[in-house]
Amino acid sequence: MEVQFTNAWQKMIEKLQSWLDSLVVNIPNIIIAIIVFIVALVAAKYIRKLALRLLERTKLQHSMKNLISKIVSMIVVLMGLFLILGILDLGKALNTILAGAGVVGLAVGLALQGALANTYAGIVLSYIKHIKFGDWIETSDFEGEVINIDLRAVTLKQPDNNLVYIPNKLVVESPIKNFSTTAQSRVILECGVGYESDLRAVRELVVQTISSSFEAVSNKEDVIFLYKEFGDNSINFETRFWINSTSAIEVARAKTKAIIEIKEAFDKNGINIPFPIRTLHFPEKVSVSTDS
Known part of the structure; x- marks a missing residue:
């Protein structure tokens, strides 16, 4: 038993000595590999900044510029790693890593289909x-x-x-x-007036009110006024006009302003904006019971 233990111990010592000898022999290569790795990291950092400066001259969006610069820096780092593996004489390990990376990449791709779709x-x-x-x-x-x-x-x-x-x-x-592809946005406003109203006067009043309330409306011809239907309680119309804005918020504000201005104009000119009402018709002879 002691002999077997001694032999095993001796083999382990010999193996460690061989590893130590290999380490000592490869110290210059290891130092060079560390220097190459540091240089690759520094070069990747400056090359990324240089790529960003060059891409600033293009019309690509900011996110795409960042993506391209990151890819360029990663390529520089990978080239440094491949060079390090060659310096350390680890060509066989490189082949093994590449083969394993293919299998791992396939598994990761299947697991991250949603994320990859969003990336693309x-x-x-x-x-x-x-x-x-x-x-x-x-x-x-x-x-x-x-x-x-x-x-x-x-x-x-x-x-x-x-x-x-x-x-x-x-x-x-x-x-x-x-909403930002054009310099202007159209405001569409719907309303209704009573059946007793003078429709020509209503049209003239609405067009005049809109044209005098918004700078983008240079003349009355810029306002489109259309009667749409005979409604249950009113004659409904629609008016359309442009404003100098590409924001939906500004469109909503312009619509609010138009509603206020039109309502004030209608009130001053005695034009009624009717609301739904219900009329009840009773028979001529109605008996009312007073029994409790």
């Missing part, structure tokens, strides 16, 4: 010109200002100042209404 959609959104920072959009039943586009989600600031994070995949697959 984020890259697509970074390229298209229909959405950019500062735009006011409506998509997936949410509306607000685009304040960020990254590889996971589009961030909208809603009118109530709350933030909504919409996955990129939903934004790409859903219809997008962009």
